[in-house]
Amino acid sequence: MDIRPLSDVAGVILVGGRSRRMGRDKALIPLGGKPLVERVIDAFRPLFERILLVGDRGERFASYGLPVFPDIHPGSALGGLYTGLVRAGTPHVFVSACDVPWPDPRVIARLCSLREGFDVVVPRTVGGSEPLFAVYGTGCLPAMERMLREGNYRIYDFYPEVRTRYVEQAELADLVTPARTFVNVNTPEEFETIRNREEGMAIKAVSFVAKSGTGKTTLLEKVIAELKGRGYRIGVIKHDAHRFDIDHPGKDSHRLAAAGADTMLIASPEKLALVKKYDESPPLDELLATYFGDVDIVLTEGFKKSSLPKIEVHRMERSATLLCRGEEHDPTLVAVASDAALALDVPVFDLNNPAQVADFVERTFLAAGAA
Structure with missing residues (x-):
């Protein structure tokens, strides 16, 4: 892939989430031998001259040699996005959550290529908008500041107030399947699904x-x-x-199970049945x-x-x-x-x-x- 790094768009990775549903730091969960955040960094490196991480506890990411900025307004993805725009020093940023397992650089490059004349370039699939895999310009800052003061943290609520370009699924169909590109990880069950798909x-x-x-x-x-x-x-x-029961009162198998057997197997010349007790x-x-x-x-x-x-x-x-x-x-x-x-x-x-x-x-x- 021959992509020239952009100097007027910075890559921003949000690493400040508390991962409450996951139970451990999502950014550092390994998949395919790399932490999830490193997979995003690898996708960003050929695209952006400047990459920054936004979130507290920056010492976790010191080995990547990237600047880490604490949230100016802690506690929400909107606050992280605002911090990234303020600290980037570029007219636009491309923001991604840290828990995107398959960030496709071709999709990112396509979205960035549509930024001229817009404050937001956001993909939209059948599941809705993807606000944490999108382009944002500094023209969004006044609306973000007002929402943060009001305690409204839904990123897409300010889209009608700025120049927003929605990128429909069909516009990316030649590159990748959006259902894979925009997947993120929130729970252990979702990670297991992704691990199975990966491995x-x-x-x-x-x-x-x-x-x-x-x-x-x-x-x-x-x-x-x-x-x-x-x-x-x-x-x-x-x-x-x-x-449910597969045996019935009066049968020898039922009597043996009722006597307290934890595992019982019934075998015949053509089939077998296993009865095994579980607490759950x-x-x-x-x-x-x-x-x-x-x-x-x-x-x-x-x-x-x-x-x-x-x-x-x-x-x-x-x-x-x-x-x-x-x-x-x-x-x-x-x-x-x-x-x-x-x-x-x-x-x-x-x-x-x-x-x-x-x-x-x-x-x-x-x-x-x-x-």
Whole structure:
């Protein structure tokens, strides 16, 4: 990539967050052998002559040899952005949070190239604006100062007051998939999803999720039949939020379990069943590693809070909204099977055509070289 470093745009990385939901400093979590903040720094170095970090506890980042400025108005991303603009000494800055695992320099360069005549250049995807991966000019400072005095910290609230250029997803389609570029990390579960996507899962698995009454079990059984017909070995995990029994009073297996056995296995010439007691639901990765080493892929039903890639099953009659898009923007969503045409940032397949869904699963997870 031949990009000449910009002298009139500085790179600003916000490192002042407290990472409360993560439980540890997000900036320094290693991914692929590098802390997340270093991945952003590496993306910035060929683009900007000046790079600065904004946040307290600057000693954490001394090894990078970059200036670190404490927040002038601590406690919010808006305050960090304001500090970056004040301290940069350039007409514009490109700001990024420190927890962006895949910051694409081509996207950053494209956004910076649109800055002339604008105070803000911000990408907009189906999930909304991306205010912490955007260009800001010093013309924003008066509006920022007023909002900080008023205690309003929502960055996008001042956009109508300045010259704002929204960059739609289609304008970046030739460069990269926005769903990957604008991902950030807030919780351990989200980081596990990103780690799996970065490093690849030892056992391939995808979860079918849906609101109740949409027919996900019906679709799943048809997808299983499709894939079995293509010669694949399929594992299935069904999530049950309630208690269940696979044996019944009067049976020897039930008597042995009732006597206090913690693990009991029933074996016959053609199948076996394992009954194992847990105090709480066992971790999904433990189930995959322990019981599914002999299959090509595991399809799960449920587990909507897991870090697995997800296919959402949607029926318009049941609900006009999705589980994984709307109030929640689940970065693990990879496709939707729906009975209605939907404009989304992931592929949408016909709910009544299980072969389409099976084709996607095969192409994405089972084809040679699929990650």
